[in-house]
Amino acid sequence: MNDLLVVGEGLTGLFAAWLAAKRGAHTTLIAYGRGGLELSSGCLHLASGASPHAEIASARLPHPYALVGTDTVFRALEALTQLLEASGLPYSGRLDANLLLPTAAGATIAPAFAPHSLARSDLANHGPMTMAGLTGFRDFDAALASRRLATRLQRSIATVDLPLPGPAPRRDLYATDLARRFEDPDWCRETCRAWKPLLIGVRKLGLPAVLGLRHHARVLQAIEEALELTAFEIPTLPPCVPGLRLEMVLREACLDAGVDLIEGAKAIGRVDGTGLFARASGVVAMTAGGPQLHNAGAVLLATGDVLHGGLVAQQNGLIRESVFDLPVVHNADRATWTSPRAADPQPYASFGVRVDASMRPLDEGGQPLLPNLYAAGGLLAGARRTEEGSRQGVALSTALRAVEAAIP
């Protein structure tokens, strides 16, 4: 019998399962797909604006921040950054100001925390930089990364195309392919030798984020020593390596902490009893070998939003929650789900499940549906994550609050 059954393997689910296992709970994590980390930059966005701290403190209901409180956000951040530090993937950042990092399209993102290799590109630090593309790599373009940014910063940014040694690959390479190549010390050394004459006088070099996966710190150090410069990374199109590094650390931390991981299985919620005695008894996991019954003292849904399958939007104007068919806050008129402009806030992006301060999903009357069912992360209603820059902050803080409520 599990103490806690977590459904979903994104940032929310992995973080929650690790926290629960650390608290001594027998924890199982069931996931159907990969979660969203390989689509993410690996940065931790808490709130946009001058001070994330102030923005979080001023959040109003029904925003998840108002339910969990500032303290929970900070404690979640501290727990994660300590784990990352201890796992050789140190992050830097602050709670009272955001970083300003260049993107592959010459724009910026403003997370509170970022892996060292990204945080070093903070545009608050002036000084010349060079952006490098890698010959034949499609998913990062140095010209695109520098042109618009140079206009905005009103300073010139040099670009260089760096060759990749060895025979031409037989197919186009993804960021993950390159990251694995860089982990080969010989190949990395040879690459640096080929680059060195092209980088004379360069002090700070921006590269696509492909500098190693598991052994990123070692690769980064080797490159900086060989080229005698400071290197920083810029996230590429997915698969996005910094997000994968974060996933890898969390996944391994879960396994180390004793979490049972069941992947490739769709979960269907089970409820025992009726009325006042109704409880979530666990899930049926639809595995390749057939359905498996999993019992649990508590269930935490970390299945994400419409992108990740936690919510399923239907042609008839209904939006369904995919595991327990929980009520979902949404507009009934399908035509109002999206905005005409892609860059504008999208109404559908704040649809989701409404929860109480313990992260228990609520019925239409505002009462917890089941005493031992919890939800966290992208599945929750009430946050405009893209515009607020609150995606990871909401994921981590609601995961922490749900685990604390479920495993007292």
Add this chain to the structure above:
Amino acid sequence: MPALSTQLLVIGGGATGLGVAWDACLRGIKVVLVEQSDLGQGTSGRYHGLLHSGGRYVLSDPQSATDCARENEILRRLAPTTIEDTGGLFVAAPADPADFPDRWVAACQQTGVAAEEVTLAAVLRREPLLNPGLVRAFQVRDASLDSFDLLHLLCTSIRAQGGQVWLRHKVNRLLMQDGAVVGAEVVNLSSGESTHVGALLVVNAAGPWARTVASLAGVDLPIALGRGAMVAMASRLVNTVVNRCKPPSDGDILVPVGTVSILGTTDEHVDSPDDLTIAAWEIDLLLAEAEVLLPGIASHRALRAWSGIRPLYRPAPAAGTETRELPRAHTILDHGVTHGVPGLVSVIGGKLTTFRLMAEQVLQVVAPHLGVSAPCRTADTALEPVGHRYHRLPHRLDQLEHPLGFAAPQVICECELVTRPDLEAALGAIESPDLDDLRRDLRLGMGPCQAAFCGYRAAGITLRTLDAPPPDGGLAAFLQERWRGLRPLAWGHTLRQMEFSRRVAAELLGLTDPPEAP
């Protein structure tokens, strides 16, 4: 202001205008064609991809049916590379009027439209996803036709004959002399520069914008605009064009085009040629009607929706707004005769399938004014095949699997297999292109990911290739254009795809960051 003179000035770069210019070239007439946007940006590029057998019109518009049947055969000879011979079916569902198929097949015989009844068992063997409860089926000569390919062939052929085609050139005003049209002031929308084009005759083939063009000569052209919505399903659910065998109505056709299947269409009266909105009910209706032909179609992924505007000549005051009931046949007006404004001829309405015939008839009006007596040659002159346009996925796969050099070319758009050399060649061939032009030329970004990946890659190439590209290589504008066609289908898999694309653009690429300096 620069000036030049020509015999014939054609306004509009759709099938009608290009057809007229092509016919004129073959008769030895000096011709300039101006198009305000890109080839096929109006009605010709916004249709369901059908080369009509004529079957759709045998009862409602027999002349059109006969014209379609004849032109269908001619086009198969002239532009075989643009046509996929899918064949067509007219199928009757249980709830459709029971007496219709017999009346329809009799009308086919009278109008010369080939139609042959086939057994349902044979139909279901050929198209296993179709509704097994269909009651009757007839085989016709429908096919699918890539209009972008056809328009490019026409444009290339016109230029090869010495004719001029100017894209992104808009008519500012018509030049008038003693009450007659003698040319036009044309502005280059990229450079802002204007040119006086003197012409012995001006043909207004501006489609939905024909009324605006005619008004520049003080002519009020009564045109009704009917907007039709279409949905592309992300997979090829049938290999044959499937029509409902019933009186024409909304959602009565399913056309396989390349890797997708297109559901068409609705018909809504609109006031503006630029009103391309799509209502949720139109999508629901198209999917519900398609469900009758292909049960379970709503569970397949819908890829994209778009709408096109049919311009129809409506001389009498509005009797109602049912534009579907107006004849689909075209109308040619010599304004010297109809409005006392010599020098201007308007051609309104018609169908892509009959564009050649329309052009021939326009030239019958135009040629005497120019003192030209050469006969029409378009029916037996094949269009120049265009060398490096690989719209068919098999061609593109072949190109990748058997590369000319040592290494396979880089694939920029994985859904449609568009390579870096394809993009670079297209960028070199177009004057001041943007990513949406590349889409029309190469199908860039038209597949399931709707530019989430290839948009960024192509923007980078654009930035490196062009002299004065936008700082983001046109990426934000391209993604917005893709978003527009996904919005009517924003649920299920399509909404997931939209959110993915939005997330990449906003949270990885930061494209929504505030524009002011940090």
